[in-house]
Amino acid sequence: MQNLLSLIIFLPISAVVLMGLFQVSLKVLRVISLATSVLVFLLVSYLGLNFDPLQSMQFVEVLPWIESYGINYFVGVDAISYILLFLVSLFIPMLFVFIWDEDRKGFFYNLLLLQTGVMGTLLSLDLILFYLFWEMMLLPIFIMIGAYGYGLRQANAMKIIMMTVLGSMTMLFSILYLGYLFFEDNGFWSFSLFGLSSMSFSSDISIILAAGFLLAFSIKIPLVGFHTWMAPAYSSAPTPALVILSAIMAKLGIYGLWRFGFTLFEGPLSYYAPLTITLSIVGILFYAIHAIMEKDLKRMFAFSSASHLSLITLGLFSINIYSWSGSLYLVATHAISSAGIFLLIGMIGKRIKSIKISDLGGIATVAPKFAFFFAFFALSIAGIPGTGGFVAELLIIMGAFKYSFWVGVFAATTMISAILFIFWMLQRTIYGKVSQKVADGFYELSRVELLLLLPLMLLLVLTGIFPSFFISFFEPTLGMMLFQIGDIS
């Protein structure tokens, strides 16, 4: 299978084009969408079977695209991108099952389009190609929030696109300038990641260029100060978009920072490390406090998500093998937990048409199974022992202590703050008196819903019990990268 990666990237979009041209009926649309995404999942699993974690880039494909500027269609997969690839290809079919009863066709088209964008972002190793996919995945999110969302959806969709495009534009500027510097040095153009990373350039310029990338990823993550789009977008987003936003898009910010930021700008990023780490620490507390105050579940978990992503960023900028393993492990486990929790929130929304905490209460009495899963996923976000999040957070905190004692101390507080809002929320929603709305309309998990949540739960437990198995999968890649950066510890 030589073109396996291209197949994975372009299968969804070709399905969209074909189905769009023939204007298929809703029934066919559903089946084909699900079939396509399942097929992609199988392909990704097949990829995993032939994957060798000890090597770096595999399944590389290089095809000329714009030769006069040295821009290639250049894709490849390594351990880090594979983990995210696997998770994305797992989530998308689940979302299709989740929205099976949906009668708005746009959902299906947009999700498939989004899958192409995300897969492309994860696999591309040419900066222009990366930029193309990076922007491409914005559009489906924009339309899903704006067309199918809630509340002030139009304004909030506009907000998310303007903020993220602002970041993309600064990144584009940096990419262009990098490409030109390469041309000046070598006499020919190239935008490939490895070509550009071999360059050495003066620190003043690189600090400015790194800022362009950093801004793009900080907005996507979002670090505190760049987060104004987040809560409105989350509260307006329909469930599939919500899962994608928190479980995939935010993680792509981290992935981009790791893949492109640290490969290209290891020096300048350590110049920014004190700043980003401060922002992350402020973010961890700020978002946690925000999460405690929020009155609806979506906004609350949006902030909780941002709080954990700040922790991940902190780990990434501590630059040592513990914090990096922890960060990337947390990326994976947090993606699973947040996919689970936002699916559950979507189910609550389906049942009682409200996600306000005040409207909920006593779910455990009415629907014990639901309550169990809800509590499990909520607690896995807080990082209770036995789930992967615990191991990951521990590793990050170890790495943070290695970076600096006080950073470690502050990083450790996040475990407490997360437990604060999670437990309080559980107390108000699951336990306590049965609220009117819950008594009227709440029902137990259906078999399909159960089927959706079980694999996620299983993955979380497995990552918690056998962390060394999973970590050893991507540790060689991280080690190699750290070795290149020259900070092996």
Add this chain to the structure above:
Amino acid sequence: MIEDILLALPLAIVVLGAIVLMLISHFPTVSLKKYNLIAVFFLVCAFILKLTQLDDSNHIYLFEPLFNKMFVIDTFSNLFDLLFLAGAIVTLLINTHYFQERDYYNGEFFSLLLFSVFGMMMLSHANELVTAFISLEIASISVYILVGYNKNSLKSSEAMLTYIVLGALSSTFFILGTALIYGVVGSTFIGDIYSFIQNNPTKEITMLIVALMFIMVTILFKIGAVPFHSWVIDVYQGAPYPITMFMAATFKIAVFAIFLRLYLIDFTHFYDIFSKILQVVAVVTLIGGSWLAISQNNLKRMLAGSSIVHAGYLLIALSSIGLGAEFAAPAIVFYLMSYFLSAVGAFGILSFIAAQRRRRATFDDFKGFSQERPYLAAMMTIFMLSLAGFPSTIGFLAKFYIFLSAIESGQIFLAGLGITVAFISIYYYFKLIALMYFYPTDEEPKKFPFGISSSVIFLMALLTIWGGVGTGWIPFLPGVDTLVETAKEAINSISVKPY
């Protein structure tokens, strides 16, 4: 001689078509559809003929014993001819319904359109300033009339009057510049200034700078650069849709054709002065254009404002030429092609809808358009994305080349400003996408209107996407790379110094 005749044949076909149309317009029995068909027929003939000549003509002077070196045929002019012809063909095809729905169109309309195409083609071949002026006026005067073609509309007439008064005023500057050049150099051939300074390096050249500045005023006026932009929005709005489309997508390119030729040859010794001027003009054009585009509520006016912004991007590249960017000139040609595709598409959809019963002019009229006409809405989205420079469309690559050339010439500030303006433009283009997709509509969903107009728009959308992602490794299909290479070839074919 025979070869010259063959090379001049496309020009002759267009002018012949114009005359034929003018003559038969005296017969009242000929229907509009037939006029349209005849016009398209002549244009297509010329187009096909030009296509066969694209490669094999490298810098030939047409009828040299007769016209001296007034007309030049090279890859550059051939490429631009193709663009003009394509622009006219597409304009006529997309607006088939529009013409039939209105009562004020007749045979002369098509004749005038062909004359204006003829003028533009001459303009791209002109190698002499007086010839250039005459060609420019042939094209302009036809467009003046076309702008005011709807005699019953007050707005249309007002637009025509604005355009004709300001346009005539600006044209005088061209004449004045030409006269001054003749006074100093003793010739009006393009390239003579270059050799004049080459041969007399000690000469006082202030007068020449003034003369070139006068010429530049005319050109900046025609492309609608700030501070000569005051006519753009009103004229674009007042003109009938087909003509707005023709002006935005085709006429503007024609002006750039002569500007590029002049700038690459005659301005060579004055680059350090004119780059500074162009930089300032580019900055104010980008900012002023964005300001105008943001504040519009009418879609046609917004597109007019955005066309000013696009001129601003092109000015960035022009100033980079002077500062030694190797890829700037091909970037301009590529940008023109990209703008041509997306603008024709966007205006095409507007006029296609305007041909139907319900008029849509403002942003609000487009609420819920995606439910009513999903395919047209999807295509409109593609054109908006391309105009905004969103990746995976041709507009992105065009902007990419422009910004790269700005960085290459060391104009980091201009590149940064260009990217900022591109960011601002996301707002007004995405506003339309948001309106089309985010609001419900009362109208019934309509079937895709198969027909010549919609198929041409569809083709434009396809090309816009293919121009952004097209690869060269699919046989028989030219990829993006081919386009860039063609642009480079075209530029190389003019920079052959004539003496």
